[in-house]
Amino acid sequence: MRPLSELPPDVAPADAEQAEAALVEHYPRLVRIGYLLLPPSVSRGRRVFAAHALAQRSLQAAHRAGAATVPLPRRPGRTGATGATDPGYAYVRRQVLRRALAPGRVGRLRLRPSRLPPALPYAWGLRLLPHPGGAGELALERELAAAGAPARAAFVLRGLEGLADGEIRRELAAAGVADPHAALMEADTITAGHALLASPEFDPCSLQARPPDLPRRRRRARTALAALAALLVCGALLGLPGEGWGRGSLSAPLYARNPASEAALDPGSLRRVPAEFWQRSPRTDFTAWPTRGDRTADTRLLRRALEVWARPGAGVRTSATPGTPVGPPMGAPQLLYAGEVGESAVVLFHDGLRVVRYAEPRNADPSLGAALDFARVDGADEASSGALVVARTRNGVRYLTAPWVRGVRVRDLLAPDRAPRPLPRSPDGVTDASAAPATGPGCRSWDAVELTEGTQVRLVTDLGELAPARLTSGAPGKPHDVTGRAERESWARTACLLPEVRSHGVRAVNSWAYARQPLPEDGGTARWLCTRAETWRGTGSRVIAQFQAPAARPSEPGAVAARAEDAPECGARAPRVLAGVLWKSPGGRWYVLAAGSEQFASLATSGGVTGSARGRLLAVPAEAGARPRLEGRLKDGGRVVALH
Secondary structure, eight states: OOOGGGSOOOEEEEOHHHHHHHHHHTHHHHHHHHHHHSOTTSOHHHHHHHHHHHHHTTTHHHHHHSSEEEEOOOOTTOOOSTTTTOHHHHHHHHHHHHHHHSTTHHHHHHHOGGGSOTTSOOOSSOEEEEOOOOHHHHHHHHHHHHSOHHHHHHHHHHHTSOOOHHHHHHHHHHTTOSOHHHHHHHHTTOOSOGGGGGSGGGOTTSEEEEOOOHHHHHHHHHHHHHHHHHHHHHHHHHTSSTTSSOTTOOSOOTTOOOHHHHHHTOGGGOBOOOTTGGGTOSOOSGGGOOOBSTTTTOHHHHHHHHHHHHSOOTTEEEEEOTTOOOOOOSSOOEEEEEEEETTEEEEEEEOSSEEEEEEEETTOOGGGOEEEEEEEOTTOOTTTOSEEEEEEETTEEEEEEOTTOOEEEEEETTOTTSOOEEOOBOTTSBBOOBOOOOOSSOOOOOEEEEEEETTEEEEEEOOSSSSOEEEEESSTTOOEEOOSHHHHHHHHTTGGGGGGGTTSOEEEEEEEEEEEEEOGGGOOEEEEEEEEEEESSSSOOEEEEEEEOOOSSTTOOOEEEEEEESOOBTSSSBOOOEEEEEEEOTTSOEEEEEEEOTTEEEEEEESSOOEEEESSEEEEEEOTTOOOEEEEEETTSOEEEOOO
16 A cells, blocks of 8 residues: 555546646646656657647546546645646646556557547648757756656656655656655656756747658658559550660669769778878878777768768758758768767768768667768868867867877967967877867857977867867968967957857968057057958858957957958958057047058048048047048059948
């Protein structure tokens, strides 16, 4: 016999309309409870529909009986979560629990939807998924997957509904759980915070729409049509003279196998580069990278990675840099890496145009999904192929370095006087985690990675993509690695502008100090810089003109004077720039300041502020809020309007 504390409370008859009103009022909460109780082994899309079905059918028993029997209201003085004192809500919640925990019910929802009543929610031609969450939600999903259904129910009732342990035991017993006490003890082992239960990751009522597996649907339709056509014309085809298809046809018979496509999906056809090949290779780029990792012989992992690349399914999170095609491999790709990195198994491919990263859980659990990332790297050289991002975790970013990299160090760009610290690597070239650069407000540090390659020390940083961006200094057409103190100081005041080019397919970012200007009223000397981000695809470059006045902190960001996209300024085609700002002196007076590169012979302003100057520097008194027009005359006589 169960302990008294685990027996369901007495029930009293109540109107079914009361329970129906509670269902309507608290529908999103009930659906969330059902979604969290369902096993994560069911796909997210199936769980969404199953959770809605659980909530919508919670009144079936009441309607069949003609009146609902709902638990008595709680005694005065007891509090709980939303709707907890409403007997109608308590009834429908218990029905959701009972149906979610019933043996075999989830299997029927998932495997045989055609045998369910027409009221089952369903969507044709779309996949409806909750919004993705972060690392905390992923950790909670894994813990819930490892726990039993009663333990999941206890955790949800405690964290989402705010019930005490005695109330949880009564609810579990009423739902048919044989041992509620054991369920509570197992729920205590879940370490994730209860606040995560309210995350959009677990909200089946706030959904995002995605297309279904369109290639699979088209294949089924084509197969059915082909079977019908075969029944009608097989006799005619058998009666054709010769070989039947015609000798002059260039197309293969229907559903013929393509050897090149099959080879691209065969792990045995992958191009594997020997460990020492890079030392004699005529090219120093990704094609010279050796095949590395502790799972390069894992044929099953490699086959899954190739198949997901060719036909990513609903459980695959896909990302690509701008301008990067995401289609299947055009032939057998090169295998760069296959191994375990943290909690994931990672495979890196290179097909000449793209680097492709496939990641799945180490245990290959399909319910946890997989990730597929594409990045364009065509035209890579030694300077831009020194490292790839192999993993991003809560601890930071981990890189796979080129075989010619002899040392790796981490440098905080905002601390130019601080010495870099070593970053350890595994024998395969995978680094330890380095802190990811800041992406939100409050830019207090920015970790970049120094790669020592022979006598060269290259500086790269993660901008949210597979290929880190190279950071350089110098005039357009002649950029060089960041080495001197002055260059590190200019980058210390520029680094916090890098989020403007994050996830933009950036190959390299060059910062060019093109002018120094004495400020009026003995305000010191300011520097003018032009920062240009070049992309792998060629288009979409971004230019930022920056004014750096004297500052108390060496990492204080400069003022952005102008921005432009797809502009030739500060690049090899137009190695010049002109920009201006409205500056307030320490004495409280306003000035229009402007500076051009060395190609300018004179500058002038108009439009409310009139002034001119010979040379490439200009300082004109102005009023607060002035918006003058700035232009310059080049030494060859041409006129140029300022960047804005």
